[in-house]
Amino acid sequence: QSALTQPASVSGSPGQSITISCTGTSSDVGAYSYVSWYQQHPGKAPKLMIYDVSNRPSGVSNRFSGSKSGNTASLTISGLQAEDEADYYCSSYTTSNTVVFGGGTKLTVL
Amino acid sequence: QVQLVESGGGVVQPGRSLRLSCAASGFTFTINGMNWVRQAPGKGLEWVAFISSDESNKFYADSVKGRFTISRDNSKNTLYLQMNTLRAEDTAVYYCAKRGSSWYYFDSWGQGTLVTVSS
Numbered sequence: 471q472s473a474l475t476q477p478a479s480v481s482g483s484p485g486q487s488i489t490i491s492c493t494g495t496s497s498d499v500g501a502y503s504y505v506s507w508y509q510q511h512p513g514k515a516p517k518l519m520i521y522d523v524s525n526r527p528s529g530v531s532n533r534f535s536g537s538k539s540g541n542t543a544s545l546t547i548s549g550l551q552a553e554d555e556a557d558y559y560c561s562s563y564t565t566s567n568t569v570v571f572g573g574g575t576k577l578t579v580l
Numbered sequence: 581q582v583q584l585v586e587s588g589g590g591v592v593q594p595g596r597s598l599r600l601s602c603a604a605s606g607f608t609f610t611i612n613g614m615n616w617v618r619q620a621p622g623k624g625l626e627w628v629a630f631i632s633s634d635e636s637n638k639f640y641a642d643s644v645k646g647r648f649t650i651s652r653d654n655s656k657n658t659l660y661l662q663m664n665t666l667r668a669e670d671t672a673v674y675y676c677a678k679r680g681s682s683w684y685y686f687d688s689w690g691q692g693t694l695v696t697v698s699s
Contacts, residue, residue, distance in 0.1 A: 504685070506684075508625070515692060521687075568642075569627035569684050570627070573624045
């Protein structure tokens with residue numbers, strides 16, 4: 471099972487919006503609406519930000535939103551803040567009854 | 581609140597075995613499926629294995645299938661990962677992660693335990 475494809479890095483200025491893409495195949499992202507997104511700060515455990523493509527867990531800011539079209543999912547962060555600087559990973563359930571992650575995207579807030 | 585505390589990591593030679601533990605508290609462990617996820621140094625996340633609440637379902641990543649075994653002791657609120665025939669590429673921080681409303685996403689994570697496979 472190959473990893474999902476994410477850009478290595480994205481950047482934006484405070485207050486701006488950025489979007490991180492996550493491209494898979496018809497066996498994972500395209501097969502179900504079961505994409506999740508995680509935020510990881512250096513040296514910390516990952517934190518769930520989005521599940522089932524566009525649902526936010528309790529306590530996650532509504533500045534974070536998710537969507538999907540075909541084999542590509544996206545995470546959008548609006549009103550960028552300094553604390554959003556972190557690594558972001560997408561994941562998807564697969565037709566093989568496994569979970570596959572993306573390679574991760576480093577978000578820099580300029 | 582949910583607490584997951586991993587232990588059992590360390591340095592081990594290639595081909596040897598190691599067992600990781602994850603002590604759970606702050607939620608009803610006995611009705612929740614659990615996962616292991618790992619992260620090699622400086623690399624991305626990799627899902628390793630899932631176990632259902634009653635151990636009736638266990639799923640594994642191809643990279644560990646046949647070498648790793650996930651299990652749990654509901655009387656001790658503890659999750660395990662038995663790792664056999666370890667390879668250098670198994671070197672990683674291993675996280676235990678509680679499932680969300682579906683098993684394939686993870687709503688709580690431990691802080692991880694580092695496993696280094698080296699001669």
